[in-house]
Amino acid sequence: MANQAISMYSLGLDQIETAIRIGGNKRTILVQGHMGTGKSSLLKALGKALPGHIMCYFDCTTKDLGDITIPQLQTIDDQGYVRYVTNEELGLHLGKPIILMVDEYGKANPAVKNAMLRLLLERKMGGYTLDDKSVVFATTNLGAEGVGDLLPPHARNRITIVTSRKPSNMEWIEWGVNNGVDHTLLGWCKDNPQLFHSFEDVKDPEQNPYIYHPKQQRTAFVTPRSLEAASDWLKGRDGIDDQTMTALLMGTIGERGAMDLMAFVKLSDQLPSLESIKKDPMNAKVPDSAAAVCMVVYRALSVIDRDWIDAWMDYMVRLDKEAQGMFANGVRNPKYAKQTVVMTNKKFTAWAMANNYMFAADKK
DSSP: OHHHHHHHTOBOHHHHHHHHHHHTTTSOEEEEEOTTSSTTHHHHHHHHHOTTSEEEEEEGGGOOGGGTEEEEEEEETTEEEEEEEEOGGGOTTSOSOEEEEEETGGGSOHHHHHHHHHHHHHSEETTEEOOTTOEEEEEEEOGGGOSSOOOOHHHHTTSEEEEEOOOOHHHHHHHHHHTTOOHHHHHHHHHOGGGGOOGGGOSSGGGOSSBOBTTBOOSSOBOHHHHHHHHHHHTTGGGSOHHHHHHHHHHHHOHHHHHHHHHHHGGGGGSOOHHHHHHOTTTSOOOSSHHHHHHHHHHHHHHOOGGGHHHHHHHHTTSOHHHHHHHHHHHHSTTOTTHHHHHTOHHHHHHHHHTGGGGHHHHO
16 A cells, blocks of 8 residues: 555656745755656756756765865954855855755765755755755655665655656657657657556566566666667667677666667668658658557657658658657647647648547547
């Protein structure tokens, strides 16, 4: 029952970002979650949401007690005293609104954890006080992952702890489309939702050979972070032989993931070139397999621009209705970076009006 309750109230990063933005100037949220799932990206997201704030990043794993403050001798009327100067990474010296991310707090040296407590609770350290608008939050891994993230009760009582969930495959694909992730990898993720499952839902590690599991030693495994790294390798595959690419992927996402992904990569041979779609959309190759069609759609969403939307629309109507709907739903997503460019195209508008029935389920 406890695990079910935790799972039910695990939050997406968007939800956590909103909570930090609204209440982070008064209370510190500690975000605990799976490794490699984007907890650190909250700082960048908050920076965009709060443009008047200065972003500050403090990595607890690289700090000892002497890295938090150092004594500085001061004199007033021939009377000496010691003032403690804080680490610049904490941003306390700036005197302006900041967003302070205290990363890997659960892994910090115990002395560092204690030294940070007043800052996390009162927004003070030594003689410094943060600006009233400053936002503070912290991150750590799940204790169940067994990588040393532990907090004593007196520390936990000073903060608000929330658990971030792993993204679903479709949520991560949405992010990937807007962040240049390789289209072949996106297609593989669509067909393999188990890549994003939690080890907490897998009692036997053998049931999911892709992900991290504390009960089985795996030198590499699939996380959203390692998938992005795999995408970077795949983008250079034109200059890398298959053996080398497979070895690189094994060292990035694990042996099973690498072998399965490489098998999927071979489907990319079925894809029409972008140039053929742009120049001759009515005769450009249409892939035979559904997986390859998905890759074509994800590639288009990632790289399309105003100059060849007309050509793409001519080509897209040759695909099955599911693929057409996949492209349209990707465009309609509020987070899609090229939404305005596509939705103002006359051919897309005409197609959307003619196929309005495809969106009926979204409106219910």
